[in-house]
Every structure is written in structure tokens, then in C-alpha cells.
Amino acid sequence: MRKPIHAVVTLCTATTLLLATSLLAQAQHVVEATAKTNSAATDAAMDRQSSKAIRPEDHFDQLPDLGSNAANFLSDYEAKQLGRAFIRQSRAQLPYISDPELVDYINRLGDRLLAVSDEADEDYNFYLVDNTVINAFAVPGGHVVLHSGILIKSESESELASVIGHEIAHVTQKHISRKLEASRYDGWMTLAAVLAAAASGDADVAQAAIGVSQASIVDRQLTYSRSYEAEADSLGIRLLSRAGFDPSAMPIFFKRLLDESRISESHAPEFLRTHPLTINRIAESAERVRAYPPGPKQDETEFKLMQAKANAGYNENHAMVRDQYLSQIKAGNSTLPNRYGYALALSQNGEFDKARTVIDEILNDYPGHVSVRLIQADNELEAGRIEEGLAILEALYQEQIAKGNHMIDVYYANALVLTKHTKEAVPILQAALETQPDDPYLHILLSRAQGENGNDYEAYLERGEYHYLRGHYGFAIEQYKRAFRLTKTEYQRQRLAARIEEIEAEFEALKRL
Numbered sequence: 001m002r003k004p005i006h007a008v009v010t011l012c013t014a015t016t017l018l019l020a021t022s023l024l025a026q027a028q029h030v031v032e033a034t035a036k037t038n039s040a041a042t043d044a045a046m047d048r049q050s051s052k053a054i055r056p057e058d059h060f061d062q063l064p065d066l067g068s069n070a071a072n073f074l075s076d077y078e079a080k081q082l083g084r085a086f087i088r089q090s091r092a093q094l095p096y097i098s099d100p101e102l103v104d105y106i107n108r109l110g111d112r113l114l115a116v117s118d119e120a121d122e123d124y125n126f127y128l129v130d131n132t133v134i135n136a137f138a139v140p141g142g143h144v145v146l147h148s149g150i151l152i153k154s155e156s157e158s159e160l161a162s163v164i165g166h167e168i169a170h171v172t173q174k175h176i177s178r179k180l181e182a183s184r185y186d187g188w189m190t191l192a193a194v195l196a197a198a199a200s201g202d203a204d205v206a207q208a209a210i211g212v213s214q215a216s217i218v219d220r221q222l223t224y225s226r227s228y229e230a231e232a233d234s235l236g237i238r239l240l241s242r243a244g245f246d247p248s249a250m251p252i253f254f255k256r257l258l259d260e261s262r263i264s265e266s267h268a269p270e271f272l273r274t275h276p277l278t279i280n281r282i283a284e285s286a287e288r289v290r291a292y293p294p295g296p297k298q299d300e301t302e303f304k305l306m307q308a309k310a311n312a313g314y315n316e317n318h319a320m321v322r323d324q325y326l327s328q329i330k331a332g333n334s335t336l337p338n339r340y341g342y343a344l345a346l347s348q349n350g351e352f353d354k355a356r357t358v359i360d361e362i363l364n365d366y367p368g369h370v371s372v373r374l375i376q377a378d379n380e381l382e383a384g385r386i387e388e389g390l391a392i393l394e395a396l397y398q399e400q401i402a403k404g405n406h407m408i409d410v411y412y413a414n415a416l417v418l419t420k421h422t423k424e425a426v427p428i429l430q431a432a433l434e435t436q437p438d439d440p441y442l443h444i445l446l447s448r449a450q451g452e453n454g455n456d457y458e459a460y461l462e463r464g465e466y467h468y469l470r471g472h473y474g475f476a477i478e479q480y481k482r483a484f485r486l487t488k489t490e491y492q493r494q495r496l497a498a499r500i501e502e503i504e505a506e507f508e509a510l511k512r513l
Contacts, residue, residue: 083141097128116242119172138167157303158249165236246295308341318349352383422452440469473507
């Protein structure tokens with residue numbers, strides 16, 4: 001797998017400032033536009049919450065009552081709208097990973113924790129960002145973002161799940177809203193700074209975002225308070241235990257982060273900057289863990305495979321990664337994930353023939369393995385063996401569709417578009433967008449396919465949505481206006497006029513900032 005989806009973008013101070021200011025304007029627009037519907041939406045959310053089956057309370061882990069009226073400050077509906085706006089804006093600044101297999105894995109892991117939560121609703125999204133720095137953050141509305149460094153450097157799936165569970169708790173317990181409720185006069189600017197700082201892990205970025213005269217806001221709002229961290233730890237450990245993970249993974253992982261920060265303070269994990277960590281907090285979480293039974297032994301194969309994919313597939317030093325996996329294999333640790341990582345690193349390094357040999361050997365031992373066949377197809381396509389690569393993907397696509405699994409759709413459609421088989425790609429992409437309407441890469445793929453097929457109107461529509469979902473309002477409006485000039489019916493004109501007006505209103509809010 002190469003990186004055909006998004007080029008890696010370095011998150012710098014300037015882009016994070018743009019993210020912060022854009023988010024502020026977006027937040028103001030969201031609140032103004034949704035004020036009339038908040039009451040009904042909140043009532044509906046309360047009805048859904050009360051309908052959940054009530055679990056018996058855990059005998060040890062009681063969450064503290066911090067006495068907040070956060071729900072009155074930021075309703076559930078506002079939180080969801082704000083979260084979506086943040087993700088939209090951040091796509092232009094952060095290198096989100098769109099690899100379907102990795103995204104599917106992280107979301108299934110998150111869903112496993114959500115399934116045992118008393119507080120979370122079902123509408124959560126989990127994202128991976130291509131960044132080896134250890135960091136994770138959550139934004140209102142059920143959006144949890146992990147750096148790929150968390151996946152790569154976790155030593156077990158339970159450790160990875162512990163970070164996700166911790167971030168879920170920050171959302172369910174409305175910690176960002178509580179901060180705002182506690183400092184109302186700081187307003188939306190505080191939220192912009194808090195979320196921008198969470199994304200960057202850099203307090204200086206947030207201070208610059210709001211100006212020197214208001215730098216004290218960051219001191220009050222940037223980091224989660226110790227009480228919030230204790231609450232997130234407590235709820236996260238409960239989720240781990242209920243979901244069948246090892247709850248001791250949380251204090252173990254956090255202690256390793258703290259130890260690393262002590263060894264080299266200048267290279268302390270970014271996660272620690274927004275999630276204050278002390279030896280006392282680790283001891284408290286370890287004490288909480290004692291109240292729960294140890295988790296059952298986990299099959300770590302999929303976790304290790306996805307870890308190898310994130311490591312070998314997104315590391316620019318392909319030769320180094322190749323040698324790391326080869327060293328493991330020569331040392332007798334010839335597990336499936338190590339062999340998989342070695343094959344992928346070979347392919348990434350342009351050693352297609354060697355990769356083919358290793359992949360064939362793996363498939364002899366693990367016939368039909370989907371993850372291995374995916375890198376087999378990619379290796380053939382990159383080697384210029386187009387028909388062979390497409391044949392593998394088509395076979396996978398047909399097999400998985402028959403099972404109701406649509407993960408292969410994007411891989412197959414992507415290959416079809418890149419190899420000029422655009423007519424076959426269109427219906428696959430249209431079907432995928434029915435379930436993933438907010439995935440910008442699907443829109444740009446469909447735009448390219450429609451353009452290649454001579455359907456300029458549809459191509460401009462999809463390109464407009466792509467730019468909108470990446471926070472490029474000006475480009476989005478231009479694409480929609482081009483589509484408007486090609487409309488043939490009154491319905492099309494009214495539909496497009498309404499969409500253009502909607503985006504222009506958001507864009508004007510940004511420019512007025």
C-alpha cells in the first residue's frame with residue numbers, strides 16, 4: 001500500500017492557528033444555525049439514554065460527581081455539529097489515514113468499548129492520523145483521533161484500547177464542555193484554542209491562536225484537570241474490563257510514557273502535555289485495576305498485523321523497516337505479523353519480486369488471508385502487473401460482498417480508477433458513499449471517475465463536496481458554481497443554489513473572523 005489518499009502534511013504553528021480560528025467561526029455559525037432545534041434534539045437524546053438497559057453499578061469504580069451544568073452550555077446536538085465542523089477543518093491540516101483496513105480496525109475496536117458503555121451513544125467515529133508522535137485527542141460529538149504512533153508503540157491491543165477508552169470517557173463525561181461552562185466569559189475562543197492545542201500537543205500554538213493578551217486562558221483550559229483525568233481513567237478501566245480487555249494495560253502504558261518522558265524530557269510524548277500524568281495518578285489507576293478480574297488472554301494477531309501495516313506502510317525509511325522485520329524473522333520470531341510486515345516493507349522499497357516470493361510463502365501457510373491478499377494485489381499493481389493486481393482485488397471484492405463486508409470496495413474502486421477502468425468504479429463508489437458520505441477520498445475518486453467518463457456535472461458536484469469536507473470552502477463553492485452552469489433541470493438548479501448558499505454562509509462566517 002502506498003499513500004495515494006493524502007500526502008503527509010506537517011502540522012505547524014501556522015496551520016494550527018488556521019484550524020483554531022476556522023473552528024471558532026464554524027462553532028459560532030453552528031450555534032446560531034441550530035439554536036431553534038436544540039431543545040427537541042436534547043429531549044430526543046435524553047429519551048435514547050433512558051431507554052438503555054441499566055447495568056448494575058461496579059462495586060469499586062464510582063465516578064465522581066463534579067457538579068457541572070455542561071449539558072446546558074453545549075447541547076448534544078451542538079456538540080455533534082461542532083465535532084463534525086472540527087473534523088472538516090482539521091482534514092486540511094492533519095494527514096488523516098484513509099486506508100479502509102486500518103480505519104475499520106480502529107473503529108471496530110472503539111465500537112467494542114462503546115458496546116459496554118452506559119454513557120455513550122452509538123454515533124462515534126474513530127480516526128487515525130499519520131504521525132508517529134504519541135498523541136490522541138477527543139472532540140465533542142463523539143470524535144476520537146489517534147496518532148498512528150499510539151498503534152505502533154502499544155505493546156498489546158489492551159494498551160491501544162486503554163487510550164481509546166480514556167478518550168471516549170473525555171467525550172461521554174463532557175470534559176471540554178465542562179471547561180467552557182466553568183469559564184463562560186472565555187467563550188468560543190477558548191474552545192478553538194483547547195481543540196487546536198489538543199490536536200498539536202503544543203501550548204504555544206494555542207497561546208498564539210488567542211493572542212498574548214488572553215494567554216492566561218490556555219493556562220486554565222489547555223490541559224485536562226487532574227479530576228477529569230481521574231474520571232477518564234476510572235471510566236476507561238471499567239470499559240476495558242467489561243469489553244474483555246486487560247484493565248491493567250492502562251497504568252502499564254501510562255507508566256511507560258512517564259518513564260520515557262523522564263529519560264528524555266525534550267522528547268516527552270505529546271500525549272502528556274494535554275493529559276497531565278503523575279506517579280500518583282498511575283498508582284491510583286493501578287489500585288482501581290485491582291478491583292477487576294484480569295482480562296482473558298487475547299488473540300493479538302489482528303492487532304499485530306495492523307501495527308505492522310501502520311509501521312511498514314507509512315514509514316518513509318522503507319529499508320530500515322524491512323531490515324527490522326528481517327532481523328526478527330532471522331531471530332526465530334517468524335510470526336504472521338512479522339512476515340507480513342517484511343513483505344510490505346519489501347514492496348514499499350520497490351523490491352517487488354522479493355515481496356512476491358514472501359507473500360506467496362505466507363499464503364501457502366495462510367490460504368486466502370484477506371490482509372495478505374490486499375498487499376499482494378498492491379504489490380502486483382505497483383510492479384506494473386495491472387491485470388494480475390486487478391484480478392486479485394476483483395476476487396476479494398466478490399467474496400467479501402457475498403459476506404456483506406464492504407471494506408474491499410474502496411481498494412477495488414481505487415485500483416479501477418487509477419488504471420482507467422472508471423465505468424466499473426462508479427457504481428462501487430456510489431454504493432460506498434451511501435454509508436460513508438463524509439469520506440472526502442470517496443468523493444474525489446468518484447469525481448475523477450465521472451470526469452473520465454465525460455460526466456462533467458457529476459464530476460464538479462463530487463469535487464465540490466470533497467473540498468467542502470476538507471475545509472476548502474472557496475474551492476468547494478467554485479466547483480459547485482461550475483456544476484450549476486451545467487444544470488439541465490429546475491430541480492438541479494434549486495438543489496445546487498441551496499447548497500452554494502449554505503456553504504457561502506459558512507465561508508462568510510470564517511472571513512468575518
